[in-house]
Amino acid sequence: MRFLSIAPSFLWVSLSAAKVVQYTFELTSGTVAPDGVERKAILINGQTPGPTVYADQGDEVSVTIVNNMDIQSTIHMKGSIWSDGVPGVTQRQIDPGVTFIANWTANEHGIYWYHSHSRAIYGDGLRGTIYIRPSEEELDNGPFKVIAQALQPDASGSVGPDVDTEIKAMKDAHNSATVVSLHDWSHWDSETGLKLWNETNIELLCIDSILINGKGRVVCPPIETFTPYIIPGLIPEYTAKGCGLPNNTVIQPFPNSKPDLVPKDIFFTCKNTTTPLEVISVDAKKKWVSLALVNIGTLWDLKVSIDSHKMWVYAADGQYHEPQFVDVVNIPPGERYQALVALDQPAGDYQFRVAANVLPQKIAGFAVLSYAPNDSSSKVVPHATPKLGLGYGGETLPGFKELNETTLAAYPSTLKPPQEADVTLTMIVQRLTSVTWSMNKDPFLPFMELEEPLIFDPDSAKNIDPNIVPSYPLGSVVDAVIITLPGNPAHPMHKHGVKSWIIGRGSGNWTWNSVAEAQQAHPEFFNLDKAALRDGFRTPDSITEPNWLVIRYQPVEQAVTFFHCHINIHLVGGMALALLEGMDKPLPNIPQYYLDFDKHAKHTQIQAAEKNASPSESAASSIPIPWLQTAFALALSLALWA
Numbered sequence: 034m035r036f037l038s039i040a041p042s043f044l045w046v047s048l049s050a051a052k053v054v055q056y057t058f059e060l061t062s063g064t065v066a067p068d069g070v071e072r073k074a075i076l077i078n079g080q081t082p083g084p085t086v087y088a089d090q091g092d093e094v095s096v097t098i099v100n101n102m103d104i105q106s107t108i109h110m111k112g113s114i115w116s117d118g119v120p121g122v123t124q125r126q127i128d129p130g131v132t133f134i135a136n137w138t139a140n141e142h143g144i145y146w147y148h149s150h151s152r153a154i155y156g157d158g159l160r161g162t163i164y165i166r167p168s169e170e171e172l173d174n175g176p177f178k179v180i181a182q183a184l185q186p187d188a189s190g191s192v193g194p195d196v197d198t199e200i201k202a203m204k205d206a207h208n209s210a211t212v213v214s215l216h217d218w219s220h221w222d223s224e225t226g227l228k229l230w231n232e233t234n235i236e237l238l239c240i241d242s243i244l245i246n247g248k249g250r251v252v253c254p255p256i257e258t259f260t261p262y263i264i265p266g267l268i269p270e271y272t273a274k275g276c277g278l279p280n281n282t283v284i285q286p287f288p289n290s291k292p293d294l295v296p297k298d299i300f301f302t303c304k305n306t307t308t309p310l311e312v313i314s315v316d317a318k319k320k321w322v323s324l325a326l327v328n329i330g331t332l333w334d335l336k337v338s339i340d341s342h343k344m345w346v347y348a349a350d351g352q353y354h355e356p357q358f359v360d361v362v363n364i365p366p367g368e369r370y371q372a373l374v375a376l377d378q379p380a381g382d383y384q385f386r387v388a389a390n391v392l393p394q395k396i397a398g399f400a401v402l403s404y405a406p407n408d409s410s411s412k413v414v415p416h417a418t419p420k421l422g423l424g425y426g427g428e429t430l431p432g433f434k435e436l437n438e439t440t441l442a443a444y445p446s447t448l449k450p451p452q453e454a455d456v457t458l459t460m461i462v463q464r465l466t467s468v469t470w471s472m473n474k475d476p477f478l479p480f481m482e483l484e485e486p487l488i489f490d491p492d493s494a495k496n497i498d499p500n501i502v503p504s505y506p507l508g509s510v511v512d513a514v515i516i517t518l519p520g521n522p523a524h525p526m527h528k529h530g531v532k533s534w535i536i537g538r539g540s541g542n543w544t545w546n547s548v549a550e551a552q553q554a555h556p557e558f559f560n561l562d563k564a565a566l567r568d569g570f571r572t573p574d575s576i577t578e579p580n581w582l583v584i585r586y587q588p589v590e591q592a593v594t595f596f597h598c599h600i601n602i603h604l605v606g607g608m609a610l611a612l613l614e615g616m617d618k619p620l621p622n623i624p625q626y627y628l629d630f631d632k633h634a635k636h637t638q639i640q641a642a643e644k645n646a647s648p649s650e651s652a653a654s655s656i657p658i659p660w661l662q663t664a665f666a667l668a669l670s671l672a673l674w675a
């Protein structure tokens with residue numbers, strides 16, 4: 034009984050300390066013209082990208098999703114296992130006219146994002162960013178001292194007042210980070226794109242613009258801009274949009290392709306626009322700005338550089354990493370980097386450059402980093418002597434340094450991957466047909482979105498191709514060997530749930546039964562001492578030979594975890610798996626609200642109360658949230674019992 038007498042006070046303390054952050058997202062269909070060309074879009078509270086969700090680490094976040102569109106959707110956020118937002122895997126679809134409440138705890142800190150996981154519609158606008166400020170303890174754990182000491186003229190490592198001042202300024206910058214979202218943008222909506230893909234067997238690998246925080250322009254440079262990027266036999270010609278031709282049989286290799294049926298606008302027609310560019314205002318008095326960079330796009334890797342400014346990249350996918358001091362950082366779809374930038378240049382405006390880093394298209398987008406605070410004017414006035422680190426076609430220019438993702442190491446260095454694994458999943462990634470991609474031999478088919486979520490009914494996985502629903506006991510240390518066969522572009526893989534260590538990568542065939550066996554043969558392919566710890570894993574381009582990448586992770590709670598490529602057409606084409614983690618045991622403790630959620634029930638009273646409410650932060654006790662009420666009831670009953 035001693036435990037019981039303590040438990041209630043503990044519960045009360047932790048609950049009263051937990052702040053609840055509440056948002057309401059009303060999803061609607063509409064039209065937008067962010068780059069000057071109007072098209073259909075999905076809006077969140079009237080805008081896309083949607084509002085940035087801000088929270089402090091440890092907060093309870095509650096997002097009321099009001100679906101006023103005429104299609105179903107969900108939203109994947111930073112979810113709990115039961116409102117993770119993957120239809121058919123972790124939750125039911127939200128029908129038109131229905132409200133769903135997604136509750137989750139902001140356990141981790143840093144830059145994240147949210148998006149629809151239905152069909153390909155996040156590309157239509159159902160997406161936004163999340164920034165979670167670290168707890169004081171986690172703020173102290175950041176690698177700011179490493180950066181401050183590297184700035185000192187001598188390498189004595191002594192901590193003087195200047196170092197402390199720098200650390201304080203960097204911590205302040207981290208806590209008030211400037212979120213910068215990047216994404217590719219097309220003038221056609223996702224269902225039109227999928228229909229055309231299926232009718233023509235041509236992947237629409239040609240976007241219209243690159244948007245930065247939702248703003249940008251259509252940029253049509255002189256055609257000779259593309260001349261340096263011509264590769265005879267591979268890309269002999271570019272269109273005005275900087276795209277390889279739709280009849281290029283290297284890029285579109287399937288004999289059933291019908292390039293002549295693709296509307297000309299999609300690959301060829303380019304008309305400059307002059308819409309306002311994003312202005313990222315910085316205040317030099319603060320000495321540093323922390324840019325929380327996230328690619329919320331659907332297709333292209335995007336490289337970022339800022340004229341005359343280098344970046345200390347110190348976090349990847351929300352995890353601190355040993356800082357790298359670079360000019361350029363490549364960000365695949367779904368991935369995030371956080372970079373500190375010293376505001377030590379003459380006051381002025383500097384180009385913030387973003388360029389696609391891919392073979393099939395050369396395209397760039399621009400924003401302005403402006404030292405003039407509160408200046409929201411639209412302008413492109415490069416500084417008189419800008420230093421350009423990034424070419425139009427996404428190449429890092431000679432003399433400039435690019436972030437090396439293969440040497441990223443989690444910080445602090447005491448963080449190390451488990452040294453041995455229990456389970457090895459060998460996945461073969463390939464394009465099966467002109468319209469089908471697979472992550473593990475067979476495609477994960479979109480119709481599964483309509484099924485009862487696997488997490489509610491794990492036994493139903495017995496009726497599914499085992500290749501797409503791997504299963505292992507809770508507590509297993511799992512190695513996923515991702516093998517890409519020749520003909521594959523780079524795939525920005527993303528695994529929901531716990532972060533993973535990237536412990537190995539190599540070229541050629543994977544011929545081993547386990548990492549331990551492979552390590553014996555080729556220790557040089559592995560690093561279990563310093564490894565990246567993240568939730569995005571970019572497989573290398575595999576043009577003529579296979580490549581492989583190994584991630585290692587250990588799930589800590591029963592869950593069904595989605596693992597997929599973040600290129601939207603690959604995902605819709607089937608490049609995904611549902612990992613059954615510990616689901617051999619009875620169901621995890623899923624709150625009744627989620628088990629009972631009726632996707633057909635029209636908006637309830639909660640919508641009337643919360644619709645159009647601006648995001649508010651309130652004391653936990655005032656929020657009518659089903660699970661929180663349950664927790665309070667539990668605490669109360671324990672208190673009475675004791």
Ligand SMILES: [Cu+2]
Nearest residue numbers: 524598600603
């Ligand atoms: Cu892919």
